[in-house]
Amino acid sequence: MISQKAKYALRALAALARADNKRPMLIAEIAEQQKIPKKFLEQILLDLKHRGLVMSKRGKEGGYLLLKPAEEITFGEILRMIDGPIAPLPCLSQTAYRKCDDCLSEQECEIRHVFARVAEATREVLFNATIADTLDGQNRAAVVLAG
Amino acid sequence: MISQKAKYALRALAALARADNKRPMLIAEIAEQQKIPKKFLEQILLDLKHRGLVMSKRGKEGGYLLLKPAEEITFGEILRMIDGPIAPLPCLSQTAYRKCDDCLSEQECEIRHVFARVAEATREVLFNATIADTLDGQNRAAVVLAG
DNA sequence: ACTAACTCTACCTACTAGATAGAGTTAATT
DNA sequence: AATTAACTCTATCTAGTAGGTAGAGTTAGT
Numbered sequence: 311m312i313s314q315k316a317k318y319a320l321r322a323l324a325a326l327a328r329a330d331n332k333r334p335m336l337i338a339e340i341a342e343q344q345k346i347p348k349k350f351l352e353q354i355l356l357d358l359k360h361r362g363l364v365m366s367k368r369g370k371e372g373g374y375l376l377l378k379p380a381e382e383i384t385f386g387e388i389l390r391m392i393d394g395p396i397a398p399l400p401c402l403s404q405t406a407y408r409k410c411d412d413c414l415s416e417q418e419c420e421i422r423h424v425f426a427r428v429a430e431a432t433r434e435v436l437f438n439a440t441i442a443d444t445l446d447g448q449n450r451a452a453v454v455l456a457g
Numbered sequence: 458m459i460s461q462k463a464k465y466a467l468r469a470l471a472a473l474a475r476a477d478n479k480r481p482m483l484i485a486e487i488a489e490q491q492k493i494p495k496k497f498l499e500q501i502l503l504d505l506k507h508r509g510l511v512m513s514k515r516g517k518e519g520g521y522l523l524l525k526p527a528e529e530i531t532f533g534e535i536l537r538m539i540d541g542p543i544a545p546l547p548c549l550s551q552t553a554y555r556k557c558d559d560c561l562s563e564q565e566c567e568i569r570h571v572f573a574r575v576a577e578a579t580r581e582v583l584f585n586a587t588i589a590d591t592l593d594g595q596n597r598a599a600v601v602l603a604g
Numbered sequence: 605a606c607t608a609a610c611t612c613t614a615c616c617t618a619c620t621a622g623a624t625a626g627a628g629t630t631a632a633t634t
Numbered sequence: 635a636a637t638t639a640a641c642t643c644t645a646t647c648t649a650g651t652a653g654g655t656a657g658a659g660t661t662a663g664t
Contacts, residue, residue, distance in 0.1 A: 312545045314622065317557075317568065324567040337641075345559040350623055356642065368641045369631030385571055398459045410464075412492040420471040420591035421464065424532055424582065431578040435571065444567035461653065484610075497654055503611065515610045516662030 316392040318346045319354050324444035327380035334373025361391060386436035396436060397429040463539040465493045466501050471591035474527035481520025508538060533583035543583060544576040
């Protein structure tokens with residue numbers, strides 16, 4: 311299961327992608343629209359900002375904006391940011407490889423081969439799905455035209 | 458990531474599958490061979506016993522035996538037992554479906570479609586991989602002949 | 605009776621998820 | 635320059651879980 315936090319992050323990005331990208335969107339607006347606890351969402355957006363996915367403006371008329379086109383933000387990269395490695399075993403992670411403490415040899419590990427296939431299949435989906443895929447037909451067309 | 462416990466369970470089953478199925482295998486043997494903390498493995502095997510995957514014999518000459526052929530024990534069923542649902546979202550679980558608290562409509566959920574594909578891809582691998590796949594060529598041949 | 609081995613329940617410690625609280629900072633407006 | 639809307643940051647809290655340990659109880663072979 312993915313974390314609640316990752317779910318919120320994806321839905322917040324989806325909300326931003328759907329919004330008019332000329333005017334920033336308030337944390338409060340996103341929170342209400344997506345039923346996300348506001349203070350929790352603050353943290354999430356701040357984090358996404360530090361990682362360069364969104365930008366913010368303070369003060370009156372402030373809010374958040376998407377910094378990259380929705381088609382360039384993959385589910386995989388968001389999940390990896392929030393929940394950590396995609397791989398089901400540490401010894402299969404691309405970004406946080408770690409040898410299993412209890413495993414004598416990776417070549418001989420009884421279960422590694424199977425999970426390698428799981429990892430591959432999962433990545434295939436997650437890195438080919440983007441925030442643009444969350445938009446319905448109408449919105450997606452608008453985004454493509456604008457982009 | 459799968460839990461350490463699930464990893465241990467799979468490796469313990471692999472050890473049992475590789476063993477001579479005429480003589481029970483001691484918890485201590487499995488623990489040593491697979492570098493699993495013995496007392497923790499006790500719990501895991503007991504759990505697997507209650508679920509009908511292995512049987513045990515107490516007292517002298519006791520130990521554990523596989524109850525089903527290795528080819529009939531899938532990775533998916535073990536993972537589901539130990540770690541719970543395979544699906545990345547509660548609303549996509551086959552065995553423990555639960556509506557997301559914060560999601561208004563499943564039809565319109567921005568992220569559900571993508572994760573449905575993840576779930577499908579993962580299940581495809583996990584329910585087609587069995588404990589028999591953990592055996593190397595030599596052992597697998599022996600098991601097939603014996604079965 | 606002895607003892608090897610599984611059985612069961614309880615417990616422990618560290619960590620994480622999922623938040624909430626509140627003081628601080630910035631910038632537009634009046 | 636005062637006000638206020640809005641983001642920023644750090645601290646804190648609570649419940650739950652992972653991963654493991656302890657130890658008394660039970661069974662069955664010798």
